[in-house]
Amino acid sequence: MLMKMTGDNNITEVARRTRRRRTGAAAKKPTVADIARAAGVSTATVSRALNKPDAVSAKLRNKVARKVRELGYVPSGAARALASNRSFTIGTVIPTLNNAIFAASVDAFEETLSRHGYTLLVTVSNYDRPHEIEQVRRLLERGVDGLMLIGLDHPEEVWQMIERSACPAVAIWGHNDKPRVPCIGFDNAAAAEHAVDHLVELGHRRIGMVAGLSFGNDRARARRAGVERALAKHGLPVVPALFTEKAYSHDYGRDGLTELLSHGAPPTAIMCGNDVLAMGVMFEARDRGIAIPDDLSVVGFDNLPITSQLRPALTTIEVPSVPIGMASANAIVAYLTDGSPIQSKSFPAPFVMRATTQSVR
Amino acid sequence: MLMKMTGDNNITEVARRTRRRRTGAAAKKPTVADIARAAGVSTATVSRALNKPDAVSAKLRNKVARKVRELGYVPSGAARALASNRSFTIGTVIPTLNNAIFAASVDAFEETLSRHGYTLLVTVSNYDRPHEIEQVRRLLERGVDGLMLIGLDHPEEVWQMIERSACPAVAIWGHNDKPRVPCIGFDNAAAAEHAVDHLVELGHRRIGMVAGLSFGNDRARARRAGVERALAKHGLPVVPALFTEKAYSHDYGRDGLTELLSHGAPPTAIMCGNDVLAMGVMFEARDRGIAIPDDLSVVGFDNLPITSQLRPALTTIEVPSVPIGMASANAIVAYLTDGSPIQSKSFPAPFVMRATTQSVR
DNA sequence: TTGAAAGCGCTAACAA
DNA sequence: TTGTTAGCGCTTTCAA
Numbered sequence: 001m002l003m004k005m006t007g008d009n010n011i012t013e014v015a016r017r018t019r020r021r022r023t024g025a026a027a028k029k030p031t032v033a034d035i036a037r038a039a040g041v042s043t044a045t046v047s048r049a050l051n052k053p054d055a056v057s058a059k060l061r062n063k064v065a066r067k068v069r070e071l072g073y074v075p076s077g078a079a080r081a082l083a084s085n086r087s088f089t090i091g092t093v094i095p096t097l098n099n100a101i102f103a104a105s106v107d108a109f110e111e112t113l114s115r116h117g118y119t120l121l122v123t124v125s126n127y128d129r130p131h132e133i134e135q136v137r138r139l140l141e142r143g144v145d146g147l148m149l150i151g152l153d154h155p156e157e158v159w160q161m162i163e164r165s166a167c168p169a170v171a172i173w174g175h176n177d178k179p180r181v182p183c184i185g186f187d188n189a190a191a192a193e194h195a196v197d198h199l200v201e202l203g204h205r206r207i208g209m210v211a212g213l214s215f216g217n218d219r220a221r222a223r224r225a226g227v228e229r230a231l232a233k234h235g236l237p238v239v240p241a242l243f244t245e246k247a248y249s250h251d252y253g254r255d256g257l258t259e260l261l262s263h264g265a266p267p268t269a270i271m272c273g274n275d276v277l278a279m280g281v282m283f284e285a286r287d288r289g290i291a292i293p294d295d296l297s298v299v300g301f302d303n304l305p306i307t308s309q310l311r312p313a314l315t316t317i318e319v320p321s322v323p324i325g326m327a328s329a330n331a332i333v334a335y336l337t338d339g340s341p342i343q344s345k346s347f348p349a350p351f352v353m354r355a356t357t358q359s360v361r
Numbered sequence: 362m363l364m365k366m367t368g369d370n371n372i373t374e375v376a377r378r379t380r381r382r383r384t385g386a387a388a389k390k391p392t393v394a395d396i397a398r399a400a401g402v403s404t405a406t407v408s409r410a411l412n413k414p415d416a417v418s419a420k421l422r423n424k425v426a427r428k429v430r431e432l433g434y435v436p437s438g439a440a441r442a443l444a445s446n447r448s449f450t451i452g453t454v455i456p457t458l459n460n461a462i463f464a465a466s467v468d469a470f471e472e473t474l475s476r477h478g479y480t481l482l483v484t485v486s487n488y489d490r491p492h493e494i495e496q497v498r499r500l501l502e503r504g505v506d507g508l509m510l511i512g513l514d515h516p517e518e519v520w521q522m523i524e525r526s527a528c529p530a531v532a533i534w535g536h537n538d539k540p541r542v543p544c545i546g547f548d549n550a551a552a553a554e555h556a557v558d559h560l561v562e563l564g565h566r567r568i569g570m571v572a573g574l575s576f577g578n579d580r581a582r583a584r585r586a587g588v589e590r591a592l593a594k595h596g597l598p599v600v601p602a603l604f605t606e607k608a609y610s611h612d613y614g615r616d617g618l619t620e621l622l623s624h625g626a627p628p629t630a631i632m633c634g635n636d637v638l639a640m641g642v643m644f645e646a647r648d649r650g651i652a653i654p655d656d657l658s659v660v661g662f663d664n665l666p667i668t669s670q671l672r673p674a675l676t677t678i679e680v681p682s683v684p685i686g687m688a689s690a691n692a693i694v695a696y697l698t699d700g701s702p703i704q705s706k707s708f709p710a711p712f713v714m715r716a717t718t719q720s721v722r
Numbered sequence: 723t724t725g726a727a728a729g730c731g732c733t734a735a736c737a738a
Numbered sequence: 739t740t741g742t743t744a745g746c747g748c749t750t751t752c753a754a
Contacts (some may be wrong), residue, residue, distance in 0.1 A: 024524060029526075031747055042725040043468060047749055057723060061749035077503040078448060081439035082730045089482075089503065097468040107458040110485055114496070119503055122483040123452075124471050133450050135475070142438040142450065142480055250670050283670045306667065309644045322670060392731055403741045408733055418739060440731030443746045 091139030108325030153218040182342040192226030208267030210244035210256030253280015269297035293358035312355035320347040452500030469686030514579040543703040553587030569603035569628030571617030614641015630658035654719035673716035681708040
């Protein structure tokens with residue numbers, strides 16, 4: 001501390017040292033300036049060598065590359081984001097990761113993003129709307145370049161924040177003619193409707209449903225609506241007592257069956273809002289000695305891997321979660337790369353006929 | 362463009378306008394300076410009002426808050442990170458989200474982080490080591506404040522990057538006396554060993570294993586090691602033909618059983634590396650008419666929700682994935698908040714005895 | 723193809 | 739308690 005320096009430098013140096021102390025005395029991480037100095041070029045050249053190599057002569061490019069390696073230089077994402085207004089980061093808020101179908105989509109989404117140099121910021125809402133608003137706000141603060149949301153059912157505040165921030169967004173899993181943001185998904189209602197058509201063809205007339213919770217969940221609602229639409233189409237009654245909504249677990253599925261069975265004229269076929277509920281129904285039926293599909297037909301939704309292993313194997317609907325994840329990531333990246341507008345898209349959700357459905361006896 | 366201005370201002374203004382055009386002509390997002398001006402205070406006061414409200418008089422605090430709302434101000438995470446050297450972002454690289462157990466941990470991890478104002482950056486390695494290195498590098502570039510890794514088996518480069526960057530890290534799911542970074546998990550080997558003890562107690566002498574792939578996977582390796590250790594302890598032979606490693610799917614589990622069955626003296630009990638493999642074994646046994654547990658005992662690992670619903674219900678080992686996720690998030694946050702060192706911790710992994718194990722007949 | 727230099731928006735040291 | 743101001747490390751004009 002005894003060295004002499006000019007006033008200005010002194011202040012600068014003190015500040016610099018103070019900062020360093022905070023970081024932990026030790027390693028001063030190299031910056032572009034350090035690389036530039038070591039390579040005998042300007043910081044602009046270093047930046048260019050790193051980001052648009054073609055704009056730099058091979059000689060300098062190599063020299064820079066060598067120094068980067070030698071000094072163990074790691075660019076600062078924050079500085080880069082601040083200067084370029086791009087974070088190479090995409091945000092998402094999903095209800096929960098603890099659901100095989102969401103996880104598969106997110107997995108595919110991340111993988112695709114990663115391939116293009118983007119990192120995924122994951123946030124979960126727990127199906128809580130205020131919390132979702134908060135999460136979107138935070139993602140926007142973090143400066144994400146794009147946003148992915150599950151479904152089309154979001155608080156107005158969410159849409160507004162997205163619009164104000166001009167952040168490109170895509171909603172997945174849903175399907176709608178005039179969504180607030182482009183939507184890459186499939187037609188939940190049509191898929192459910194088609195399954196019921198099949199049941200009706202088999203001769204079922206008393207068809208019930210153990211649906212997923214529809215509040216704030218447009219997919220669950222669409223599936224239920226599809227069932228009701230099909231019933232109406234076939235001139236069948238929608239018996240309220242034969243429709244119940246349950247949270248996502250095997251046990252709730254069991255409860256669902258118990259509930260429908262308590263009706264004077266129980267259903268001969270049950271459409272379920274998802275495979276987990278359908279499995280719950282199957283388990284409860286098994287424990288009650290109700291034979292599936294002889295006494296009762298059951299249809300699931302999602303086509304989880306295990307459903308094909310059960311006996312009887314579950315008839316269900318395949319959800320294109322991986323294609324959706326990939327397509328939405330690609331759409332966002334394309335938009336960010338060359339401005340191609342994000343197009344809504346609907347994937348097919350094939351009906352998977354297996355062994356839990358049979359002609360009514 | 363006909364207005365006059367001084368040389369210096371001119372340059373500045375042009376640059377400013379150019380930037381703005383890139384962003385999309387329209388909305389000039391407000392900055393601290395705008396808020397400061399509107400509220401008639403300094404930028405420092407705005408910053409303080411936002412970050413450490415107690416350091417600002419109630420009057421100014423309110424004034425600032427009002428202007429923030431009025432102008433729709435959203436702080437820039439990048440600028441904040443650059444200036445403060447903190448991103449309030451934690452990174453993780455997991456093998457895949459498409460695995461109920463990881464997903465549950467990550468879900469709990471994120472939730473806990475979120476509660477403390479942190480956002481989770483998720484990255485997946487797909488069990489690919491070079492890719493994992495790349496992902497860690499990217500997370501570090503993004504300036505994460507902390508890192509969460511699955512297991513203790515990582516490329517040397519990963520450890521080095523973590524050390525060089527002085528980024529606090531925690532490994533989860535594993536257990537080891539001298540891990541490279543603190544480890545919050547459970548003793549996979551001991552849990553597996555305990556399960557085998559149980560099998561031996563039931564009189565089993567020919568015990569096989571359908572293990573998970575152990576390459577680059579210390580958990581799978583530990584589970585296998587635990588089984589071998591238990592066998593040795595009881596003076597039982599480790600028959601190589603009775604040990605096989607399989608990837609994560611029901612079908613591979615089926616293959617595993619087929620393989621062990623081809624041995625002259627097939628096992629009377631099979632320990633599995635995870636529940637999915639165990640279910641595969643059960644399904645294959647069912648299809649072959651092998652009665653579980655009468656003809657064959659089976660033990661899984663993970664205690665997936667569905668295992669309790671199967672008949673017979675699967676005997677397995679409970680993995681504390683949610684506690685692990687929460688504890689590791691809390692540990693990182695505590696470190697970041699007040700420097701409390703991250704302590705390794707091992708949770709119990711209880712043996713869940715159900716109906717797939719029985720005395721050898 | 724290269725360099726000089728002006729910011730990007732914020733925080734924090736220091737002075738008042 | 740508040741204001742001034744110097745950066746944080748990078749990108750991107752603009753000029754050469």
